[in-house]
Amino acid sequence: MGVFADRLVAAMQGNSSLLCIGLDVDPALAPPSLVGREGWIERFALGIVEATRDLVCAYKPNLAFFEALGLDGYHGLRAILDGLPRDVPTIGDAKRGDVGSTAAAYARALFDVWGFDAATVNPYLGWDALEPFAAYSDRGVLVLCKTSNPGSGDLQDLPTRVGETTMPLYEAVARRAVSEDLHGNLGLVVGATYPAQLARVRSLAPQLPILVPGVGAQHGDLEASTRAGLDESGGGIIVNASRGVLYASTGEDWQTSARAAALKLRDRLEAASGGRKGASGRPAAG
Amino acid sequence: MGVFADRLVAAMQGNSSLLCIGLDVDPALAPPSLVGREGWIERFALGIVEATRDLVCAYKPNLAFFEALGLDGYHGLRAILDGLPRDVPTIGDAKRGDVGSTAAAYARALFDVWGFDAATVNPYLGWDALEPFAAYSDRGVLVLCKTSNPGSGDLQDLPTRVGETTMPLYEAVARRAVSEDLHGNLGLVVGATYPAQLARVRSLAPQLPILVPGVGAQHGDLEASTRAGLDESGGGIIVNASRGVLYASTGEDWQTSARAAALKLRDRLEAASGGRKGASGRPAAG
Numbered sequence: 261m262g263v264f265a266d267r268l269v270a271a272m273q274g275n276s277s278l279l280c281i282g283l284d285v286d287p288a289l290a291p292p293s294l295v296g297r298e299g300w301i302e303r304f305a306l307g308i309v310e311a312t313r314d315l316v317c318a319y320k321p322n323l324a325f326f327e328a329l330g331l332d333g334y335h336g337l338r339a340i341l342d343g344l345p346r347d348v349p350t351i352g353d354a355k356r357g358d359v360g361s362t363a364a365a366y367a368r369a370l371f372d373v374w375g376f377d378a379a380t381v382n383p384y385l386g387w388d389a390l391e392p393f394a395a396y397s398d399r400g401v402l403v404l405c406k407t408s409n410p411g412s413g414d415l416q417d418l419p420t421r422v423g424e425t426t427m428p429l430y431e432a433v434a435r436r437a438v439s440e441d442l443h444g445n446l447g448l449v450v451g452a453t454y455p456a457q458l459a460r461v462r463s464l465a466p467q468l469p470i471l472v473p474g475v476g477a478q479h480g481d482l483e484a485s486t487r488a489g490l491d492e493s494g495g496g497i498i499v500n501a502s503r504g505v506l507y508a509s510t511g512e513d514w515q516t517s518a519r520a521a522a523l524k525l526r527d528r529l530e531a532a533s534g535g536r537k538g539a540s541g542r543p544a545a546g
Numbered sequence: 547m548g549v550f551a552d553r554l555v556a557a558m559q560g561n562s563s564l565l566c567i568g569l570d571v572d573p574a575l576a577p578p579s580l581v582g583r584e585g586w587i588e589r590f591a592l593g594i595v596e597a598t599r600d601l602v603c604a605y606k607p608n609l610a611f612f613e614a615l616g617l618d619g620y621h622g623l624r625a626i627l628d629g630l631p632r633d634v635p636t637i638g639d640a641k642r643g644d645v646g647s648t649a650a651a652y653a654r655a656l657f658d659v660w661g662f663d664a665a666t667v668n669p670y671l672g673w674d675a676l677e678p679f680a681a682y683s684d685r686g687v688l689v690l691c692k693t694s695n696p697g698s699g700d701l702q703d704l705p706t707r708v709g710e711t712t713m714p715l716y717e718a719v720a721r722r723a724v725s726e727d728l729h730g731n732l733g734l735v736v737g738a739t740y741p742a743q744l745a746r747v748r749s750l751a752p753q754l755p756i757l758v759p760g761v762g763a764q765h766g767d768l769e770a771s772t773r774a775g776l777d778e779s780g781g782g783i784i785v786n787a788s789r790g791v792l793y794a795s796t797g798e799d800w801q802t803s804a805r806a807a808a809l810k811l812r813d814r815l816e817a818a819s820g821g822r823k824g825a826s827g828r829p830a831a832g
Binding site: 284286322324325327328329330331334335338355356357358359360362363365366368369372373382383384385386387388389404407408409410411412413414415416418419420421422426429432433436451473 | 570572608610611613614615616617620621624641642643644645646648649651652654655658659668669670671672673674675690693694695696697698699700701702704705706707708712715718719722759
């Protein structure tokens with residue numbers, strides 16, 4: 261993953277953490293004392309960051325929540341990205357995918373305009389549609405593989421023939437991500453709600469970073485998915501929680517409660533993983 | 547397609563047109579006399595609309611191009627949507643797809659905040675991820691099926707087993723869209739670059755509207771794809787051109803040149819389709 265991987269591993273080491281916090285600002289869930297006040301979007305998100313920045317390996321704003329807030333949301337996201345600490349990498353959870361010149365416009369938006377260190381992308385349109393993202397070799401490109409939702413199997417589990425072999429579609433995506441990783445900056449997304457599939461993907465893609473959402477409100481199995489997803493270095497997974505941290509309390513103690521929730525998740529991840537063995541995201545020797 | 551279909555058919559009838567113009571504002575291609583000036587994004591797009599509004603059945607802004615312009619792009623898109631004529635439906639080409647509550651946030655963004663009459667969505671995450679869009683029963687939800695890009699077959703053409711039958715993945719998507727059309731507002735997206743696959747999709751989904759991009763700069767076969775995609779009423783397809791119309795000229799004559807390009811496409815579509823037979827988008831009797 262090049263530059264992104266280096267930044268990620270540095271944050272994982274520095275904060276002893278595989279935890280990523282999803283900055284999904286939702287006015288229906290955020291502290292009522294903040295919602296609607298001037299600049300509340302960035303005040304809330306950066307308040308969460310202030311309370312957790314020594315506990316995480318990455319922050320992951322999901323663009324959907326900002327888009328749902330209209331122009332205020334975009335201005336808020338800009339202020340959040342400008343206010344984030346430089347030593348923690350950012351993942352733009354956008355799940356974009358489009359044809360040729362349009363994919364290039366999305367890549368410019370995510371990497372040049374917003375300035376994310378990595379972004380999630382959707383593989384349905386094919387690999388030429390992902391190349392404009394991957395061409396940003398200093399950024400990470402995390403390809404949806406097996407998503408955390410109950411209906412993810414509708415397409416992703418369909419038995420698919422690739423050459424002489426039949427495999428679920430998500431496996432075909434994982435294998436292809438390995439063979440198409442021309443710039444050394446691809447990764448995968450596999451939900452914590454499917455630890456067996458996560459283990460399978462890790463076996464197919466031993467060296468790719470895997471973003472693992474779904475441990476909080478979606479009730480993915482944190483311990484099982486951590487063990488399933490670790491690479492040989494004891495890292496290589498970015499385990500995301502959003503609502504369970506952000507909305508741990510909506511009272512005056514929202515920051516301390518978010519910190520407590522993040523700390524608990526961080527420590528559970530450290531216990532499940534046994535800490536990082538190597539200094540890089542690639543497998544350590546021995 | 548309910549309310550969206552009714553609006554679409556009214557525009558198809560009123561303007562005798564199956565042509566949709568993609569409002570993909572690109573500063574690298576737009577008239578240099580406009581680019582960069584205060585409000586140029588909406589001036590250009592609404593100038594194209596002014597020159598073509600009696601020749602189209604829909605306008606389709608692709609969000610990628612506005613996102614690539616940063617906050618100016620979002621403000622421009624807002625001004626464009628506020629300035630569009632009410633009698634021509636809008637399609638938000640967003641290709642969104644995400645899990646549960648996040649998909650709901652995208653649906654709010656596209657339908658409540660931006661106010662599009664329809665949107666394009668990506669089926670990779672499964673049907674529960676599309677339901678928050680489809681629940682807006684007065685809007686159209688156009689599901690990516692076989693996209694226009696050269697690499698679309700990477701996933702979409704993979705032989706896939708559904709029950710006892712093996713079919714390309716895009717066929718599985720088309721069949722599922724028909725069976726999952728609970729709110730009567732689903733449609734499909736099939737590129738004009740694949741007329742044989744478009745004919746197949748039409749046979750599987752005789753009553754769903756199909757958005758057909760790729761007739762302009764992507765060199766899809768307009769006549770073949772029109773014939774392949776028509777429903778029994780002689781309509782049911784929304785044929786999109788973007789760059790070929792918007793950037794027909796970058797000189798002082800950009801509006802008249804865009805109109806001439808749109809008129810030519812409109813007339814070719816009418817000739818290929820033989821005009822609409824019924825008053826609705828559903829098959830006419832006889």
